[in-house]
Amino acid sequence: MRGDPGPGLADRRPDATPRPGAARRPGAIRRLAGLGGLLAAEWRAYRLLVRVAFREAAQYRTSLALRSLTEAVATVLDLATIGILFAHLPALAGFSLAEVAFLYGTSALAFAVAEAFVGPVDRLGWHIRDGRFDVVLIRPVGVLVQTATMAFAPQRVARVAQPAVVVVVSAVALPVQWGLDRIALASGMIVCGALIAASAFVATAAVLFVAPDATVAVSASTQGSALAARYPMTVYGHHLALLLTIVLPIGFVSWLPALYILGRPDPLGLPTFLRFASPAVALLTAGAAAFAWRAGVRRYRGTGS
Amino acid sequence: MTDTDENGLHPVAIEVDGASKTFVQRRRAHGRGLRRERLDVHAVRDVSFTVRAGEIVGYLGPNGAGKSTTIKMLIGILTPTAGRLRVAGLDPARQRLALARRIGVVFGQRSTLWWDLPLRDSFELHRHLYRVPDGQFRANLARFVEMLDLGPFLDTPVRQLSLGQRMRGDLTAAFLHDPAIVYLDEPTIGLDVVSKAAVRAFLAEKNREQATTIMLTTHDTADIEQLCQRVLVIDHGRLGFDGDLATLRDRLGAERTLIVDLADPRPPLTVTTPGARVVRVDGPRQWLTFPARASAAPLIAEIAARYPLADLSLREPPIEDVITRLYTRGTTPKPAAEAAAT
Numbered sequence: 001m002r003g004d005p006g007p008g009l010a011d012r013r014p015d016a017t018p019r020p021g022a023a024r025r026p027g028a029i030r031r032l033a034g035l036g037g038l039l040a041a042e043w044r045a046y047r048l049l050v051r052v053a054f055r056e057a058a059q060y061r062t063s064l065a066l067r068s069l070t071e072a073v074a075t076v077l078d079l080a081t082i083g084i085l086f087a088h089l090p091a092l093a094g095f096s097l098a099e100v101a102f103l104y105g106t107s108a109l110a111f112a113v114a115e116a117f118v119g120p121v122d123r124l125g126w127h128i129r130d131g132r133f134d135v136v137l138i139r140p141v142g143v144l145v146q147t148a149t150m151a152f153a154p155q156r157v158a159r160v161a162q163p164a165v166v167v168v169v170s171a172v173a174l175p176v177q178w179g180l181d182r183i184a185l186a187s188g189m190i191v192c193g194a195l196i197a198a199s200a201f202v203a204t205a206a207v208l209f210v211a212p213d214a215t216v217a218v219s220a221s222t223q224g225s226a227l228a229a230r231y232p233m234t235v236y237g238h239h240l241a242l243l244l245t246i247v248l249p250i251g252f253v254s255w256l257p258a259l260y261i262l263g264r265p266d267p268l269g270l271p272t273f274l275r276f277a278s279p280a281v282a283l284l285t286a287g288a289a290a291f292a293w294r295a296g297v298r299r300y301r302g303t304g305s
Numbered sequence: 306m307t308d309t310d311e312n313g314l315h316p317v318a319i320e321v322d323g324a325s326k327t328f329v330q331r332r333r334a335h336g337r338g339l340r341r342e343r344l345d346v347h348a349v350r351d352v353s354f355t356v357r358a359g360e361i362v363g364y365l366g367p368n369g370a371g372k373s374t375t376i377k378m379l380i381g382i383l384t385p386t387a388g389r390l391r392v393a394g395l396d397p398a399r400q401r402l403a404l405a406r407r408i409g410v411v412f413g414q415r416s417t418l419w420w421d422l423p424l425r426d427s428f429e430l431h432r433h434l435y436r437v438p439d440g441q442f443r444a445n446l447a448r449f450v451e452m453l454d455l456g457p458f459l460d461t462p463v464r465q466l467s468l469g470q471r472m473r474g475d476l477t478a479a480f481l482h483d484p485a486i487v488y489l490d491e492p493t494i495g496l497d498v499v500s501k502a503a504v505r506a507f508l509a510e511k512n513r514e515q516a517t518t519i520m521l522t523t524h525d526t527a528d529i530e531q532l533c534q535r536v537l538v539i540d541h542g543r544l545g546f547d548g549d550l551a552t553l554r555d556r557l558g559a560e561r562t563l564i565v566d567l568a569d570p571r572p573p574l575t576v577t578t579p580g581a582r583v584v585r586v587d588g589p590r591q592w593l594t595f596p597a598r599a600s601a602a603p604l605i606a607e608i609a610a611r612y613p614l615a616d617l618s619l620r621e622p623p624i625e626d627v628i629t630r631l632y633t634r635g636t637t638p639k640p641a642a643e644a645a646a647t
Contacts, residue, residue: 058573
């Protein structure tokens with residue numbers, strides 16, 4: 001699934017595709033049905049454009065293979081960092097190697113999935129600069145779907161492999177009982193985490209509507225959050241950890257639900273129910289991202305630059 | 306063909322009513338530290354016109370006059386600062402996606418095709434995005450391939466096409482979904498003569514066949530002369546003229562040029578035909594101008610009677626001259642709203 005349904009609606013109106021019989025239905029239901037229809041249409045367009053990106057990349061087969069390999073190898077270097085840490089320390093902020101690996105794996109997987117789906121949105125600034133964004137606004141497809149696929153890099157998908165392996169290996173190594181609750185929570189946290197990360201990508205990229213030159217800053221901030229989410233929040237100290245968890249909701253990507261899976265008390269002393277709040281947080285961030293994106297599109301159409 | 310109403314008029318395709326677009330520019334003020342100056346740029350000011358279904362309208366004006374801004378507002382890329390626009394009965398700013406299926410757009414300087422895909426695949430993708438029924442798509446594509454001679458490069462990636470080939474591809478994409486209205490922003494810029502002719506013939510044919518409403522901006526005289534029944538002229542954001550080309554020439558007192566080749570070099574000819582005068586002499590060849598609305602016959606007769614004539618040719622006033630006159634005069638020949646009503 002593509003992460004966030006909300007922003008796909010950017011400037012779509014429910015009346016864009018009138019359906020027969022729709023007029024007889026009450027307003028709210030009609031709106032919902034219209035919304036569902038639009039989401040389905042956008043999702044179809046998304047898949048189509050991603051297939052095209054793969055086809056375009058297939059023209060340079062060797063290049064694609066090499067790049068995919070590079071991406072995969074680069075992620076292995078991330079892993080080496082953790083290996084080096086534990087070669088010198090018995091535990092990181094009180095967490096064992098398996099626990100840190102689990103935290104790392106789940107958050108890295110969530111970010112990698114989000115990156116695979118909406119990563120190219122950070123190229124928006126380039127598209128605006130060289131005028132290609134006007135072409136986006138000509139087509140009968142939502143702005144987000146097109147922006148997320150315009151510079152789609154199939155090799156990025158290879159980044160999913162390493163964290164997926166780490167999650168499985170660390171899950172087996174963890175000294176916990178894998179009951180239904182833990183399995184459900186673990187898969188739920190990856191889906192919600194991906195949604196939160198995708199929303200963060202989209203919301204940050206919306207800044208590019210205001211400052212198209214800020215591409216590097218936007219990439220840095222999204223890569224930074226991806227990096228920050230990989231370690232136990234407590235390594236950042238109490239205040240920064242609170243900030244990262246509550247204000248920027250990256251603590252919800254894996255940290256809080258993982259505490260439940262690891263059977264640990266919260267070092268920050270946050271209420272226990274927050275460990276299960278990821279879906280709600282995901283919906284909230286998706287809503288905020290949709291709002292930011294729509295505001296960005298509106299601004300672009302107001303200023304034309 | 307489009308139906309007409311009780312007055313014999315075609316339905317309204319494009320309606321622009323008092324549209325304005327103001328951009329706010331901020332630039333650093335000199336000697337005031339980080340303070341920035343706010344500068345309002347009025348790209349389009351209070352423009353009104355109506356285009357009926359089946360018309361081909363040339364939208365003219367110098368660079369930066371507000372042509373592209375108007376087109377972008379009509380597509381829904383830009384929202385107007387003030388005024389009202391209706392295209393195919395829809396509000397482009399609020400119903401951009403619904404409108405997108407009913408219009409076609411060609412930007413001469415920017416392709417809407419997929420760079421790394423063969424032309425054929427770009428069309429296929431276009432079919433899906435615009436949800437063109439299969440039969441309609443195949444019939445249209447077959448016809449366009451024939452009309453624009455796309456066959457030889459249908460399987461070539463767009464990045465390897467020449468400018469003329471690419472433009473023919475873009476033109477095909479813009480018309481594949483049978484849009485009611487098509488905007489073209491400088492469709493012939495940089496093209497060779499053959500490609501230009503192909504583009505013009507295609508536009509004329511689509512207009513005749515399906516009454517497609519066409520609005521194009523161009524700097525090419527021949528585009529206007531061969532295609533446009535009507536021209537709109539915009540300058541500094543304001544609509545300066547709305548009418549046919551002959552009226553525009555006439556109203557601006559444009560001049561036609563008679564080029565005379567004499568048997569041998571002579572000093573400038575003296576002619577008595579009213580308004581005619583020699584403007585240039587080069588050996589046996591002389592250039593005479595006379596008012597565009599006057600007939601060339603008396604002048605030719607006079608010269609033929611008095612001088613040994615080897616050859617002669619007649620030139621219509623170049624549209625560039627006509628437009629230059631319009632701008633330099635600084636006065637509007639006739640208020641746009643009034644002209645639109647006639």
